[in-house]
Amino acid sequence: MSENKKQSRTVSVIGLGQMGTRLAQAFLAAGYRTTGWNRSAEKTDALVAQGALGAATVADAVAASTLVVVRLPDYGIVRSLLDPVAGSLRGRVLVNLTSGTTEEAGRMADWAAGYGAAYLDGAAMSGTRLVGRPEALFVFSGSPAAFAEHRTVLTSLGNAVHLGADPALAALYDTALFGLAWGALAGFYHAVALVGAEGVDPTAFATVATGHMPFVTSLMADHARQIEDGRYPDDDGTVRVHAAAMQHLLDTSAAQGVGTDVPELVKALLDRAAGAGFGGDGIASVVETIRKGASNV
Ligand SMILES: NC(=O)c1ccc[n+]([C@@H]2O[C@H](COP(=O)([O-])OP(=O)(O)OC[C@H]3O[C@@H](n4cnc5c(N)ncnc54)[C@H](OP(=O)(O)O)[C@@H]3O)[C@@H](O)[C@H]2O)c1
Known part of the structure; x- marks a missing residue:
């Protein structure tokens, strides 16, 4: 050799x-x-x-x-x-x-x-x-x-x-993907607490939730294209419609006596996007609000 x-x-x-x-x-x-x-x-x-x-x-x-x-x-x-x-x-x-x-x-x-x-x-x-x-x-x-x-x-x-070739990219993706995983997991933990309040077993819920994930991940490539184009069709619902649905999740969580911090976070983001004029746009338009930073709506 x-x-x-x-x-x-x-x-x-x-x-x-x-x-x-x-x-x-x-x-x-x-x-x-x-x-x-x-x-x-x-x-x-x-x-x-x-x-x-x-x-x-x-x-x-x-x-x-x-x-x-x-x-x-x-x-x-x-x-x-x-x-x-x-x-x-x-x-x-x-x-x-x-x-x-x-x-x-x-x-x-x-x-x-x-x-x-x-x-x-x-x-x-x-x-x-x-x-x-x-x-x-x-x-x-x-x-x-x-x-x-x-x-x-x-x-x-x-x-x-x-x-x-840029050596910084791995560290950048590391933090971005960590945030992505936590976004998904925070939603999961909230959902487990919510259905658990009605006696649903976490494992039974996880089976159904896992089956739902391919739909969620399938949105990413589509929405990435929308973000690149700067055009947000309402195929997956508008910011306004999702804000109303998020209010239902908030109300249901409060009624079940579980924490509302996770849906409050998302509701605040959707509200800021609507306030910035994206209420009638597709949900990927929230990226425009995030890009501007919290203090600059
Ligand atoms: N484990 C994970 O799942 C995970 C996930 C994400 C990020 N990380 C990151 O991974 C890194 C550490 O990985 P790990 O999980 O392998 O950690 P770990 O199990 O805590 O091991 C730390 C290693 O570093 C060595 N070390 C610490 N101080 C040292 C020093 N002054 N000089 C020489 N060696 C030293 C330790 O040696 P001794 O055995 O002699 O103490 C040990 O080998 C961190 O950057 C952490 O944030 C880990």
Whole structure:
């Protein structure tokens, strides 16, 4: 096997917390020679017992692979660990799956470039449970060439999506998708409380709710097109009609004695959109109100 071929089968993981360990396990399961480093040795030892190689130092972990994946609590810790070994990153690909801001991602990419390393910033969008399965979403941004070269190994983590050359994109999508997931989950938790007030079991409700989700997600592509065009047909109801329906949800929630904070939030948004002149437009027009910010209707 050529040196290149051998190296493309190796990966190092620095930071073996909950997520780092799951990443390393997924690489191992996909047949990659995986080297792990962790501050406290027990976690490295646990991974070695599963077939990985243990690195005694960060320098050893970097030296072991051309692809170096980092998962730590914050960018400050990433820099404190990598600064002393920065010289040995030359020619390698650094994949940073640590959560952070868009600014931190940009600074990290510049730092890596200064030492001759290709850089990919990334975010694990599906928690630890799904890692290694095709439905686990991992978003990456930064060097397109590095992603193309290592796409196969990164796909062993799940659905690996490259968002573009700007290293900040992964952090941007990370926060945006987090907000999207919470929007859906906040609605779900409210609904569970509401039907629960009438004795409906959460699991029974979840089955029906899950069946409803394909309709909800199907709206996203259509509404994205409307937003791009700046035209909001009322195919899925107008802002005014939805505001009235949201008032029913508010009233029903109050009558059942459950919290109204979630529907109040949506009702306030719909009311602001109607106040800004979008009452007769389709519901995707609320994006115009959101874009202007809360204080500027
Ligand atoms: N787990 C998730 O589902 C999830 C979801 C979203 C975002 N995140 C983000 O993921 C990151 C951490 O992931 P995690 O879930 O793997 O966290 P974790 O289980 O708490 O592990 C933290 C890791 O960082 C290491 N560490 C902490 N301080 C260090 C230092 N000063 N020097 C060297 N190593 C240090 C720990 O080493 P020791 O073992 O020695 O303590 C451990 O390996 C954070 O950015 C977090 O916001 C996690």
